[in-house]
Amino acid sequence: MRAKPAITHYAWRRMVQNLHMDREEVKALLEEYRFFDQAVVEHGFLPYNRDYRVVAEISGQRSPGAKVEVLERYSLLFRGCVEIRYTSNVKTLDLDDVFIDHDRWERAGQPAGFVWGVNWADAYPGLRYVDASERVASWQQRLGRPMHEVLIETNTYDLVVVFAELSAAAEKLPPSEAAPREAS
Numbered sequence: 001m002r003a004k005p006a007i008t009h010y011a012w013r014r015m016v017q018n019l020h021m022d023r024e025e026v027k028a029l030l031e032e033y034r035f036f037d038q039a040v041v042e043h044g045f046l047p048y049n050r051d052y053r054v055v056a057e058i059s060g061q062r063s064p065g066a067k068v069e070v071l072e073r074y075s076l077l078f079r080g081c082v083e084i085r086y087t088s089n090v091k092t093l094d095l096d097d098v099f100i101d102h103d104r105w106e107r108a109g110q111p112a113g114f115v116w117g118v119n120w121a122d123a124y125p126g127l128r129y130v131d132a133s134e135r136v137a138s139w140q141q142r143l144g145r146p147m148h149e150v151l152i153e154t155n156t157y158d159l160v161v162v163f164a165e166l167s168a169a170a171e172k173l174p175p176s177e178a179a180p181r182e183a184s
Contacts, residue, residue: 020146021165027129030150033074033168035127039120040154041073045081052081052161054152056123062175073171080164082139082147087158090114114156121154128153135162 035056042055058072094113098105102117130136130149139147139162148166152159 021148022146023129023131023148026148026166029166029168030076030127030129033076033170035076035123035152037126038123039070040123040152041120043159045084050080052078052084052163054078054159054161057120069175070173073173075169077167077169078150078161078163078165079167080147081161082143082164083135083160083162085158085160087160089153089155089157121156123152123154125153127151130160133162135160 035054038056038058040054040056043053045052053075055073055075057070058074059068060071061068062071092114094116096111096113098108098111099113100116102115102119105111105115105117128151130151133149136147136149143164145164148163150161150163152161
């Protein structure tokens with residue numbers, strides 16, 4: 001029989017008292033898991049369509065002179081996500097499928113265009129909490145509860161997320177599980 005995960009005092013207090021996550025709590029969690037110049041490798045709604053997850057990986061060298069590899073993976077779970085806005089930052093829209101597979105693009109002689117096939121986006125300048133948001137004010141009025149807005153800026157897209165609560169998780173990867181990251 002699997003043991004149930006321990007519930008933190010903070011989580012228990014929030015459940016019992018029906019507390020909502022305030023702006024300072026969200027900002028503190030975002031500061032702890034900074035999305036600055038990291039590889040965003042996945043984002044999207046979870047199968048039940050309430051929560052939105054963004055997964056990033058931190059790459060580096062385990063020792064001087066070692067190969068660059070993925071060292072840590074972490075995810076932000078935007079709970080109660082009510083609005084997502086995705087805006088492309090790509091200057092041209094290359095629909096030839098050679099651009100969605102990095103190896104295929106290389107075999108084709110590396111034609112000019114945006115290579116989607118690297119399968120990650122560089123979070124630069126990264127993530128920031130949006131204060132005094134009109135979107136948030138509108139959703140708070142509709143739902144009668146505190147809401148939050150975050151902007152994630154990458155080299156490929158900007159992502160606006162409006163949500164009720166935030167949770168985060170990090171996983172350090174041992175060398176055997178860490179795959180090398182190709183430069184974009």
